Amino acid sequence: MSLRSQLLVVSLLLLSLPWAGCQYLREMENTLREGQGMTTAATAQALAAALGERGDLLYPVEGRRTDPGEHADWYLQRARGPLIADGYADDWREHTQDAALPSTPPGLSLQSATRGERLFLMLQVDDDTLRYSRPGTGSRYNGDRLLLQCVDRLGAVSRYVVAAEAPGFVRARRQGGGADRLSDRIRGAWRERANGYAVELQLPLDAYCERLALTVVDATTDGERSRFDTRDLFGGNAAWLVYRVQALEVWLRAFEQPGRQLTVRDRQGWDVAQLNAGAVSSATSDTEVFWLLRYLYRAALNSDSESSRREQGNAVATPTAWRLVTEPGSDDVRIRAASPIGRDRGALGTVIVEETTERYLALTDRASTRVFTISAVVLATAFAGLLAYATLLSLRIRRLSEAAGEIAAGELDARDFPQSAARDELGELSRSYAALLEQIHEYNRYLRGLARTLSHELRTPIAVVGSSLDNLDRDDAETRKAYRDRARDGLARLSRIVTAMSEASRIEESLESVALEPIDVNALLGELCSAYASTFATHRFSVTPGEAPVHVEGNGDLLAQALDKLVENAVSFAPEGSLIELQLAAEADSVTLSVANAGPPLPAHVGDQLFEPMVSLRGVSNDGSTHLGLGLHVARTIAEAHRGRLKAENRTSGGVVFRLLLPRSHHAAS
Numbered sequence: 001m002s003l004r005s006q007l008l009v010v011s012l013l014l015l016s017l018p019w020a021g022c023q024y025l026r027e028m029e030n031t032l033r034e035g036q037g038m039t040t041a042a043t044a045q046a047l048a049a050a051l052g053e054r055g056d057l058l059y060p061v062e063g064r065r066t067d068p069g070e071h072a073d074w075y076l077q078r079a080r081g082p083l084i085a086d087g088y089a090d091d092w093r094e095h096t097q098d099a100a101l102p103s104t105p106p107g108l109s110l111q112s113a114t115r116g117e118r119l120f121l122m123l124q125v126d127d128d129t130l131r132y133s134r135p136g137t138g139s140r141y142n143g144d145r146l147l148l149q150c151v152d153r154l155g156a157v158s159r160y161v162v163a164a165e166a167p168g169f170v171r172a173r174r175q176g177g178g179a180d181r182l183s184d185r186i187r188g189a190w191r192e193r194a195n196g197y198a199v200e201l202q203l204p205l206d207a208y209c210e211r212l213a214l215t216v217v218d219a220t221t222d223g224e225r226s227r228f229d230t231r232d233l234f235g236g237n238a239a240w241l242v243y244r245v246q247a248l249e250v251w252l253r254a255f256e257q258p259g260r261q262l263t264v265r266d267r268q269g270w271d272v273a274q275l276n277a278g279a280v281s282s283a284t285s286d287t288e289v290f291w292l293l294r295y296l297y298r299a300a301l302n303s304d305s306e307s308s309r310r311e312q313g314n315a316v317a318t319p320t321a322w323r324l325v326t327e328p329g330s331d332d333v334r335i336r337a338a339s340p341i342g343r344d345r346g347a348l349g350t351v352i353v354e355e356t357t358e359r360y361l362a363l364t365d366r367a368s369t370r371v372f373t374i375s376a377v378v379l380a381t382a383f384a385g386l387l388a389y390a391t392l393l394s395l396r397i398r399r400l401s402e403a404a405g406e407i408a409a410g411e412l413d414a415r416d417f418p419q420s421a422a423r424d425e426l427g428e429l430s431r432s433y434a435a436l437l438e439q440i441h442e443y444n445r446y447l448r449g450l451a452r453t454l455s456h457e458l459r460t461p462i463a464v465v466g467s468s469l470d471n472l473d474r475d476d477a478e479t480r481k482a483y484r485d486r487a488r489d490g491l492a493r494l495s496r497i498v499t500a501m502s503e504a505s506r507i508e509e510s511l512e513s514v515a516l517e518p519i520d521v522n523a524l525l526g527e528l529c530s531a532y533a534s535t536f537a538t539h540r541f542s543v544t545p546g547e548a549p550v551h552v553e554g555n556g557d558l559l560a561q562a563l564d565k566l567v568e569n570a571v572s573f574a575p576e577g578s579l580i581e582l583q584l585a586a587e588a589d590s591v592t593l594s595v596a597n598a599g600p601p602l603p604a605h606v607g608d609q610l611f612e613p614m615v616s617l618r619g620v621s622n623d624g625s626t627h628l629g630l631g632l633h634v635a636r637t638i639a640e641a642h643r644g645r646l647k648a649e650n651r652t653s654g655g656v657v658f659r660l661l662l663p664r665s666h667h668a669a670s
Helices: 003-051 062-066 246-255 283-288 291-299 358-408 425-471 477-513 521-535 556-573 607-611 631-641
Strands: 073-078 108-115 118-126 145-151 157-163 168-171 187-193 196-204 211-220 223-229 239-243 260-266 271-276 323-326 333-341 349-356 517-520 540-544 551-554 579-586 590-597 645-650 656-665
Touching: 003 246, 003 260, 003 333, 003 349, 003 358, 108 223, 118 211, 145 196, 157 168, 246 260, 246 271, 358 425, 517 521, 521 540, 521 556, 521 579, 521 590, 551 556, 556 579, 556 590, 556 631, 556 656, 607 631, 607 645, 631 645, 631 656
Parallel strands: 073 108, 073 239, 540 579
Antiparallel strands: 108 118, 118 196, 145 157, 145 211, 168 187, 187 196, 211 223, 211 239, 260 271, 260 349, 323 333, 333 349, 517 551, 551 656, 579 590, 590 656, 645 656
16 A cells, blocks of 8 residues: 555544544533423423412312322313304314213214314214104103213212204203203204214303213103213213313413423323423424435434323323424434422422423534534645645655666666755665765775775785795796795785784674773873883884872773774874874863874875775885775774774874874772
């Protein structure tokens, strides 16, 4: 994989930016939802506390408020539209059979609903022997009829009969004769059907009819029978009428807010008031937020489904935290909180507050859109920048690779290797490569010079040995002796060349593992000077010691060899009888060992090449020995191993001086 591809793969880590933004938005959304949940729970508690003091609003039927036991409740739904007691079922199409009635006999349908302060009943009966009442033929009511039993708040029972002499409007009559407050207010219509009849009635909802029982009487040729009685469904008693209280809903309007639904349930779990202020409009959010983002945020919400009108079992809420709910078939997520009413004196019911999360989701949707937009711009810019940077980096590396290949193929000189001036790693690498190639070039030049030098130096003694061996058989004994001596001299010269090269190699190898210790160079110089005076009797020696003692970190044997090479070089160049001066100069942090001779000055063009191997300014010495230029090279190698350096310069008074500079040590020699 190329470097550019690798950088592009690494740049995929930038995808963590939108992920981190989503996590931040998620935390923000959770925080907003937590705050809204606590606010909803506080609202439910406040409403429950207020309703605890208004039991008359919660229970307009006083008997149900004072009796906390189980009741036979007939829950009346609120009509979804206008109802007219005309005997026709067209306006009841949206209403199913009353959920409060467990069952009705076949061929009979009963529906109930409230609208305003009135109760509407729609009864449809299948009857093949429809009979109308015929006055004057015995009993006043001798046909098919309905019997109503109403119980007021004081427990007084009133019974009413609804019968028809012909299809049309009907009115209830009180059994036993006479009139009361309800008889004239219970009215409706009786209509024939294809297979029976339908009766639609309207009754007032007030204290005079808190409980109700309905009986359907069927008149036949064999007599009369009760075809259906609601008391059979409610434990043999008239059922309490439970319905949505309009006065309570008016009172709840003080707490109305957009997106909030308020529900009040009695102790049996029936909805007695519900106020829905409508959902918060999300038109702004929908137009600004991409639909896919909005869908993902909606789908990510945790929710459960709850839509039943009546809670299972005891509906009185416990003071628990809020939770999320959704209505079946809807994506609207709502926060629901419930609080008991009047728990200190026995729970009267439950207040349920539901609020939509749409307003906060709209904020999150807009924020998520901005985050994704900014992230997309940042990612595109980052990808473009990384691609450009990777391309530039690849070009620089390719340029170095091509230059190295051209040098390897001999198409480019090592000294022409491109060096970058950049201060980064690639620039440093190019400069390091250039320095390495320069060293390789110098080493190759050294190898080529070594071959020429060895060829020149070895050719002469080999020729001498060969010619001497050729002439041994042709001359007299004295001449043969001269040839043998010449052959021995040639072999000695070859031996010295090999020995010098082996010595230089051996010293370089030994320097890799040398151990340094404090050495008194003042004492070392004194010992060596007396040895030089006896070894090189043809020259005079003088020593200028430093302040005793002077210490350096080094190896005594190696320093002695370095001085030996410098003295041998001075002896070979200085005229016989001349003075060779050895001097020690100590400073605070350095020590300088100098070897001066009165020989010829150094050429100006020599410079540091003097210390390279196989470089010599001498030809053949007075004793016939050959110099390979390895002595000064060995001396410089020893100096560098001691963290020092060696340099040569001409003296103003004539001659040459070699100075060995070493770092000074302040530790005493062991």
